Amino acid sequence: MTNIATRQGGRPAGAKVSTHRGGQIASVIQWSAERGIFVVTGVLIVAAAVFVQGFASVVNITDVFHRAAPVGIIAVGMTFVVISGNYLDLSVVPQVATSAVILIAVSNSYGLLPAIVVATLVSLVYGLINGVAVGYFKANAVIVTLATTYIGLGVLRWVSGGNIFFGPRGGTIDTLGQLKFGPVPLSALVLVFMAVLLGFVLSRTGFGFALRAYGSNKDATRLAGVATSRVVLGAFLITSLSAMIAGFVLAAFSNTAVSTVSTGMDFGALAAIIIGGNSVFGGRGSILRTVLGVVFVSVLTNILVLTDIGYGWQQVAIGVLIVLAVSIDALARRVGK
Amino acid sequence: MTSLQQHDIASGSLDRMWAIGARRPEGRGLILLVAVVLGALLFEPGVFTAYPATLGRIALIGLVALGLTAVILMGELDLSVASTLAVSGVVMAMIPNLALGIIAALIVGLIVGAINAFFVVVVGINSFIATLGMLFALRGLALVLSDEQPVRLADVDDGVAFGAPLIGPLTPRVLIFIVLLVGLHVFLTRMRAGREFYAVGGNRAAAKDAGIPVTRRIFTGFMISGGVAALAGAINTLERTAATPTAGSTVLLASIAAAIIGGISLNGGRGSIIGTVIGTLALGLLQIGLALAAVQQDIQQIFIGAVLFIAVVTDPASLRAVAANLRSSMGRGGGATAEPMPSSPQPVAHQ
Numbered sequence: 190m191t192n193i194a195t196r197q198g199g200r201p202a203g204a205k206v207s208t209h210r211g212g213q214i215a216s217v218i219q220w221s222a223e224r225g226i227f228v229v230t231g232v233l234i235v236a237a238a239v240f241v242q243g244f245a246s247v248v249n250i251t252d253v254f255h256r257a258a259p260v261g262i263i264a265v266g267m268t269f270v271v272i273s274g275n276y277l278d279l280s281v282v283p284q285v286a287t288s289a290v291i292l293i294a295v296s297n298s299y300g301l302l303p304a305i306v307v308a309t310l311v312s313l314v315y316g317l318i319n320g321v322a323v324g325y326f327k328a329n330a331v332i333v334t335l336a337t338t339y340i341g342l343g344v345l346r347w348v349s350g351g352n353i354f355f356g357p358r359g360g361t362i363d364t365l366g367q368l369k370f371g372p373v374p375l376s377a378l379v380l381v382f383m384a385v386l387l388g389f390v391l392s393r394t395g396f397g398f399a400l401r402a403y404g405s406n407k408d409a410t411r412l413a414g415v416a417t418s419r420v421v422l423g424a425f426l427i428t429s430l431s432a433m434i435a436g437f438v439l440a441a442f443s444n445t446a447v448s449t450v451s452t453g454m455d456f457g458a459l460a461a462i463i464i465g466g467n468s469v470f471g472g473r474g475s476i477l478r479t480v481l482g483v484v485f486v487s488v489l490t491n492i493l494v495l496t497d498i499g500y501g502w503q504q505v506a507i508g509v510l511i512v513l514a515v516s517i518d519a520l521a522r523r524v525g526k
Numbered sequence: 527m528t529s530l531q532q533h534d535i536a537s538g539s540l541d542r543m544w545a546i547g548a549r550r551p552e553g554r555g556l557i558l559l560v561a562v563v564l565g566a567l568l569f570e571p572g573v574f575t576a577y578p579a580t581l582g583r584i585a586l587i588g589l590v591a592l593g594l595t596a597v598i599l600m601g602e603l604d605l606s607v608a609s610t611l612a613v614s615g616v617v618m619a620m621i622p623n624l625a626l627g628i629i630a631a632l633i634v635g636l637i638v639g640a641i642n643a644f645f646v647v648v649v650g651i652n653s654f655i656a657t658l659g660m661l662f663a664l665r666g667l668a669l670v671l672s673d674e675q676p677v678r679l680a681d682v683d684d685g686v687a688f689g690a691p692l693i694g695p696l697t698p699r700v701l702i703f704i705v706l707l708v709g710l711h712v713f714l715t716r717m718r719a720g721r722e723f724y725a726v727g728g729n730r731a732a733a734k735d736a737g738i739p740v741t742r743r744i745f746t747g748f749m750i751s752g753g754v755a756a757l758a759g760a761i762n763t764l765e766r767t768a769a770t771p772t773a774g775s776t777v778l779l780a781s782i783a784a785a786i787i788g789g790i791s792l793n794g795g796r797g798s799i800i801g802t803v804i805g806t807l808a809l810g811l812l813q814i815g816l817a818l819a820a821v822q823q824d825i826q827q828i829f830i831g832a833v834l835f836i837a838v839v840t841d842p843a844s845l846r847a848v849a850a851n852l853r854s855s856m857g858r859g860g861g862a863t864a865e866p867m868p869s870s871p872q873p874v875a876h877q
Contacts, residue, residue: 336838
C-alpha cells in the first residue's frame with residue numbers, strides 16, 4: 190500500500206519538468222521514511238565495528254545484547270498498542286518491575302512454577318484493566334496507563350517494602366540468566382523468539398489485520414463489523430505479557446529484583462518504536478521496524494558509552510532522533526498526498 | 527418496570543447532581559474536592575492549620591498545570607514541561623546575576639515553546655511525540671550544562687528571602703500562582719485570542735475556515751506552557767538555592783493528573799482554568815492530607831492513581847461509549863446476559 194503511494198508521489202511529479210526537483214525530493218523523503226532505518230542501522234554497525242575501539246569484541250557484543258533485550262521485548266509488545274493508535278502503555282514500568290520482583294521473591298519461597306503463575310495472573314490483570322478502560326470506555330490511553338502506573342508502583346513498593354530481592358546463586362534463574370551461546374545470551378534469543386511470534390501475529394493473523402485496520406481508520410473498521418474494543422484489549426494484553434517476560438529476563442540477568450529496576454523503560458521502548466519508523470498515528474508499522482529501532486538505539490548508546498560521551502548527550506541524541514524520525518514520517522505523508 | 531421507577535425516584539436528586547457534574551466539565555473535580563475537604567475536616571484537620579505547606583505544594587504542581595491547560599485546550603499535549611523546568615533552572619543558576627538569570631530562564635522557556643509549536647504546526651508532527659523528543663533532548667541538555675551536578679545559586683540570600691511569606695502567609699510562589707491563574711483565566715474567557723483557543727481545540731478545520739489564525743494560536747499556547755514551566759523552574763531554583771538537572775520529573779505526571787481531574791478534555795475544546803485549579807486543589811489537599819495522616823508514600827500514590835483512573839473512566843464520553851458497547855453486545859447475545867438496561871440517556875450514571 191505504501192509502495193503504491195511512493196510511486197504515485199514520485200512518478201507523475203517527476204514526469205513534469207517544472208516540478209522535477211520537487212518530485213525528486215519527495216521520493217527521497219519517502220524512500221527514507223520507508224527504508225531509511227534499514228540503511229542507517231547497517232551503516233552505524235559497520236562504522237562502529239571499524240572506527241570504535243572495543244565495539245567488535247565478544248564481551249561488548251554480549252553486553253549490547255543484554256542491555257537491548259529487556260527494552261526490546263517491551264518494545265515488540267508495545268508496538269501493538271502504538272499501531273492501534275493509542276500512543277503507548279506507560280504502565281510497563283510497574284509491570285516489568287512487578288514481574289521481576291515476583292519471579293525472584295516468590296520463587297525463593299514457593300518455587301519457580303508458582304512464581305510464573307502469579308506473575309502471569311498479575312500481568313493479565315494489568316492488561317485487562319488498561320485494555321478495558323481504553324478499549325471499552327474509550328478513555329485516553331496515556332491517562333489510563335498513567336493512573337495504573339501510579340497504582341502499580343504504589344502497590345509494588347508497599348508490598349515489597351522497597352527491598353532488593355536476591356535469588357540463590359547457581360539456582361535455575363541464575364543459570365538461565367547467565368546462559369550464553371557464543372556471544373549471544375539467552376535473553377537475546379528470547380527477544381528474537383518474541384519478535385518472530387508477535388511479528389507473525391501482527392502480519393499474518395486476523396487479529397493483526399484488524400488491529401492495523403483499526404489503527405488506520407477506527408470508524409471504518411468498527412462499521413465493517415470488527416469488535417474493535419476487543420482488538421484494543423488484545424493489544425494491551427500482548428503488551429502486558431511482553432512486559433512480564435521482559436521483567437523475567439531482567440531479573441534473571443542480575444539474579445536480583447527491586448521496584449526501581451525498570452525506570453524510564455516506558456519512553457525508552459517508545460523511542461525505539463518511533464525511531465524504527467512505526468507511525469505514531471497508528472495503522473502503519475511492523476515488528477521488524479521495532480527490532481531495528483531497538484538495535485539502532487542500543488548500538489548508538491553503546492558507541493556513546495565506549496567513546497566516553499556522557500549520559501546527557503545520549504539523551505539529547507535520542508530526543509533528536511525521535512523528532513527526526515517522526516518529521517520524516519510526517520513529511521512523507523504530506524508529499525505522498 | 528416498577529423497580530426501575532422506584533430506583534429513579536430514589537436517585538432523583540443524585541441524578542440532578544450528576545447532571546450538573548456531567549454538564550460542567552469541572553463537576554467531577556468539584557465533587558472530588560468536596561469529598562477531600564470533608565474527609566480532611568473529619569480525619570485530618572491539620573491540613574488546614576498547616577496551610578503554608580499545603581499552599582506551597584499546590585502552587586508547584588498548579589503552576590505547571592496552568593500552563594498545560596492552555597495547550598491541552600487546543601487538543602495538544604506538552605510533555606516537555608518537566609525538562610523545560612530543569613533546563614531553565616540550570617540556565618538561571620549558571621548566570622551570576624539573579625535578575626538576568628531569571629530573564630534568561632524565561633527566554634529559554636519561550637524558545638522551547640516556539641520549537642515545540644514549530645514541529646507541531648509547521649512540520650506537522652503529533653504534539654505528544656514532538657514534545658516527547660523535547661523531553662529527552664532537554665533533559666540531556668540540562669545534564670550536559672550542569673555536568674550532572676546540582677548548580678548552586680550564586681545569590682543564596684535572595685533565594686532564602688524568596689521563600690519567606692510576603693503578604694500574610696502567602697509566599698511569593700503562591701502569589702505568582704494566583705496572579706498567573708487570574709491572568710490566564712481572564713485571557714481564556716475574556717480576550718478574543720484566548721477564547722479562540724477553544725475553537726482551535728473544538729474543531730480545528732472549522733476554526734481555520736472561520737478565519738482564526740490557528741498557527742499563531744498554537745504558537746501562543748506552547749509558548750505559554752513553556753514560559754510557565756520555565757517560571758516554575760526559576761521559582762524552584764530560588765527556593766532550593768540550587769538547580770538540579772533532574773528536577774521536575776515528578777511534576778509532569780502530577781500536573782497532567784491535576785488538569786485531567788479538573789475536567790479538561792485531552793481532545794481539546796473543553797475545560798477551564800478554574801477546573802485545573804480545582805483539580806490541583808483536590809490533588810494537593812489529598813496528598814498533604816494523606817501525608818499528615820502518616821499514610822505511607824506508596825499508599826498515597828495508590829490513592830492518586832485510583833482517583834485519576836476514576837476521573838478518566840467516569841468521563842461522560844467514556845460512560846456513553848461503554849453503554850453503547852453494552853447495548854450492542856446485548857443485541858448480539860440476545861439478552862442472555864441481561865441486566866435491566868435503563869433507557870435514560872446516561873444509563874450508567876447512577877453509579
